[in-house]
Amino acid sequence: MMEGGIVKKRLPKEMKDFVVRKRDGFPAYQLSSLVDDRFFGVDLVVRGEDLWASTVAQYYLAVRLGREFVATGFYHHALLMAKEGKKLSKSAGDTSIQYLRKQGWKKKDVYTMIARMMGVADEPADWEELWGLLNESI
Structure with missing residues (x-):
C-alpha cells in the first residue's frame, strides 16, 4: 500500500512489451480500459494491488497518446x-x-x-x- 501523492515508476518487467491489439484486431485490456476510463470521465480508479502493473502500463500508454490521467486518483487495495x-x-x-x-x-x-x-x-x-x-x- 502506498501513501497518497504522485508516484513515479518505470514499467514493470512483466509489462515491458504489453499487448495493445489482440490477434483478432480488437483492442487488448490495457488500451480498452484506458479508453473507457477517459471516455466516461472516470476520476477514481480502485483496483486490487495485483493490478498495479496494469495501472502503470495504462498510465504509460496514456502519456504516449497525449491523454494523461491528470485528474484521476488511483487506489490499489489489498486483495479481497x-x-x-x-x-x-x-x-x-x-x-x-x-x-x-x-x-x-x-x-x-x-x-x-x-x-x-x-x-x-x-x-x-x-x-x-x-x-x-x-x-x-x-
Whole structure:
C-alpha cells in the first residue's frame, strides 16, 4: 500500500512489451480500459494491488497518446479473499458492485462495505469521503 501523492515508476518487467491489439484486431485490456476510463470521465480508479502493473502500463500508454490521467486518483487495495483463500474476481463470477446495485444496494451501502473491508468504521456518503477515509487509514 502506498501513501497518497504522485508516484513515479518505470514499467514493470512483466509489462515491458504489453499487448495493445489482440490477434483478432480488437483492442487488448490495457488500451480498452484506458479508453473507457477517459471516455466516461472516470476520476477514481480502485483496483486490487495485483493490478498495479496494469495501472502503470495504462498510465504509460496514456502519456504516449497525449491523454494523461491528470485528474484521476488511483487506489490499489489489498486483495479481497474468499473463505477458501482464493481472491474474489468478477471474471470468476464473484459478486460485483453492479450485482449489488441490482439487488437494491445504494451507493452509500457499497461505500460503507468497502470501508468496512478496509478496516474503516465510518460510513462514507460518497467516493470523495471514502477516498479521504482510506487515505487516513493508510
